[in-house]
Amino acid sequence: MHLLLERRIAILLHEGIRGTHGKTGLSLLRYSEAPIVAVIDRDCAGQSIPQLTGIKRDVPIVASVAEALEYKPEVLVIGIATKGGVVPDDYWHDIKEALAAGMSLVNGLHKPMSAMPELKALLKTGQLIWDVRQEPPNLGIGTGIARTLSCRRVLTVGTDMSVGKMSTSLELDAASRRRGWRSKFIATGQTGLMLKGDGIALDAVRVDFAAGAVEQQVMQYGPDHDILHIEGQGSLLHPGSTATLPLIRGSQPTQLILVHRAGQKEVVDGVPIPPLPKVIELYEMVATAAGAFAPVPVVGIALNTHHLDHKAAKEAIAAVEAETNLPCTDAIRFGPEKLLDAIFNG
Numbered sequence: 001m002h003l004l005l006e007r008r009i010a011i012l013l014h015e016g017i018r019g020t021h022g023k024t025g026l027s028l029l030r031y032s033e034a035p036i037v038a039v040i041d042r043d044c045a046g047q048s049i050p051q052l053t054g055i056k057r058d059v060p061i062v063a064s065v066a067e068a069l070e071y072k073p074e075v076l077v078i079g080i081a082t083k084g085g086v087v088p089d090d091y092w093h094d095i096k097e098a099l100a101a102g103m104s105l106v107n108g109l110h111k112p113m114s115a116m117p118e119l120k121a122l123l124k125t126g127q128l129i130w131d132v133r134q135e136p137p138n139l140g141i142g143t144g145i146a147r148t149l150s151c152r153r154v155l156t157v158g159t160d161m162s163v164g165k166m167s168t169s170l171e172l173d174a175a176s177r178r179r180g181w182r183s184k185f186i187a188t189g190q191t192g193l194m195l196k197g198d199g200i201a202l203d204a205v206r207v208d209f210a211a212g213a214v215e216q217q218v219m220q221y222g223p224d225h226d227i228l229h230i231e232g233q234g235s236l237l238h239p240g241s242t243a244t245l246p247l248i249r250g251s252q253p254t255q256l257i258l259v260h261r262a263g264q265k266e267v268v269d270g271v272p273i274p275p276l277p278k279v280i281e282l283y284e285m286v287a288t289a290a291g292a293f294a295p296v297p298v299v300g301i302a303l304n305t306h307h308l309d310h311k312a313a314k315e316a317i318a319a320v321e322a323e324t325n326l327p328c329t330d331a332i333r334f335g336p337e338k339l340l341d342a343i344f345n346g
Contacts, residue, residue, distance in 0.1 A: 010038040010065070010073035010103070012094055016080045017044045017052055017061070023162060024108055024191045025079020030055045030332075031170055031195055037071040038062055039079075040094065054306075065097040077106040077194065081162075085110025085133065085203075096122060099129075108132040108190030110204075132190040133204040135213075142211030146252035147293065149222040154343055155253040156232035156302065157244060157283050159260045159276075160267045164332070165232035166192055168259050168302040168339075171331040173229040175340050184221045186230045188214065188247065202233055202243050210243070214250025227343075232259065236282060237274075238267045248287050253296050255343050256283055261304040262316040276301065276324050299346035300339040301328040 011029070016022025017039070029036060029049060036059050039049065045063035049055055062068050065076070076098040082088065087109055095113075099105060099122040107113045107129065114120075114129040123129070146153065154172065156165035169185055170192075176183035185192070187199025205213045214230070222228060230251045234241030258280060266272050273279070280298045287296035301320050305313035313330060320328040329338045 007034070007074040007104070008072055009034050009036045009075050009077055010040060010068040010071070010098070011036060011077050011079040012065075012091065012098075013039055013041045013079040014088070014090065014094070015041065015043055017041045017049075021080040021082050023081045024194070025077070026053060026055065027166065027191045028077065028079065028194060029053070029057050029059065030167070037073050038068040040065060040068050065094045065101065069101055073103060075104045075106060078108060081108065081191070087111050095119070099123060099127065102127065104128045104130070106130045106132065106194060108194060132193050133201040135205050135209075136200055136216070139205065139209040139216065140212045141208060142215050142246070142250050144215075144249065144252060144293070146215050146218045146222065146250065149218070149252075151222045151225050152227040152255065152343065153218060153222070153230060153251050153253045154227065154255050154257060155230045155247055155251050156257045156259050157248075157298075158232055158235045159237055159258070159273045159279055160235050160264065161233075161238055161241060163235075163259050163261045163264075164302060164304040165259045168257060168331045168336065169229040169231045170195070171336040172257070172340055172343070175336045176227050176229070179340075181226045182224065183227045183229065184225045186214075186217050186221065186228055186251075188217075188231045188233055188243075192231045199231075202246065207242060207246070210246035211250035214247055218251050235267065236286060237271065237279070239271060240268075245286070248296075252293065253287065255346050256287065256296055256298045257300050257302055257339055257343075258283065258298050259302040259304065260320070262308060262313070262320075276320065280324060280326075297346055298326065300326055300342040302331050302336075302339060303328050305330045305333055 011025040013025040039061045042063040112131045173185040187193045187196045188202045233243035327338045327342045
């Protein structure tokens with residue numbers, strides 16, 4: 001299912017543009033080819049998306065669904081990604097108002113909505129509710145068979161959650177296609193699924209089948225592509241993350257790109273981020289599993305410098321290159337070509 005290819009979209013993003021939970025909506029604004037006609041964020045109504053975010057997409061920001069209806073949206077997308085995927089209490093009014101007005105709904109949060117009686121009662125012919133986080137059918141456990149593929153399989157891994165793994169993979173995929181390579185972005189989270197229409201919501205998959213779900217996607221697309229860019233999730237460093245290991249085992253990557261936020265010292269209070277060379281050593285050691293699998297090098301560092309000015313960003317990148325002796329760049333700010341060169345030379 002993909003409701004976002006041609007229909008006019010409004011993104012529900014209250015407190016998400018300036019806040020910490022707006023990753024999904026902001027990523028759609030940055031990367032989606034769909035016609036986004038309005039953003040709903042009462043805190044930023046009337047302001048400019050390019051000025052607030054640096055995203056070059058001048059979409060009006062309105063305070064309510066009622067105001068968004070002026071732009072004739074057909075689909076409401078919940079544009080936040082909260083901890084645990086919880087729906088904020090004040091979102092329910094907007095969701096019901098949009099459905100009552102004839103809009104379909106795309107829900108990337110953990111709480112399924114398509115079977116809720118009070119929402120189903122609002123649907124008319126042609127309206128749909130797409131719960132993005134669903135486990136695919138017919139899953140098995142991982143077997144490691146992806147290691148037999150001849151294509152490159154590049155997995156983004158992180159020092160923390162929400163540091164830019166998806167964006168880095170998307171940028172690398174686009175750059176690969178510009179070079180004429182048969183490239184595929186493998187979505188493993190709700191935002192990537194909304195953007196591409198296929199993939200898996202890995203955090204909706206039972207843990208026993210997580211590696212198998214990744215393997216299924218990689219085996220589907222690997223034979224017909226030169227390179228797969230697999231969207232990373234979570235972090236081996238984060239005490240609440242369970243997604244990274246199944247991604248490593250299921251995809252059997254040929255290279256890793258480490259994603260890090262410049263200057264970040266902890267993943268949660270009291271859990272430090274070790275020096276980057278130690279993090280690199282950790283990921284390479286886990287990927288090869290003491291020789292059970294082929295060596296998998298970290299070939300470059302994608303540094304998130306969104307919070308820094310241009311000069312500070314350049315200095316941070318140079319410092320990471322000196323620390324790790326690996327190529328480093330901010331793939332969004334300065335382009336991913338340096339990392340892509342490292343992938344094909346590594």
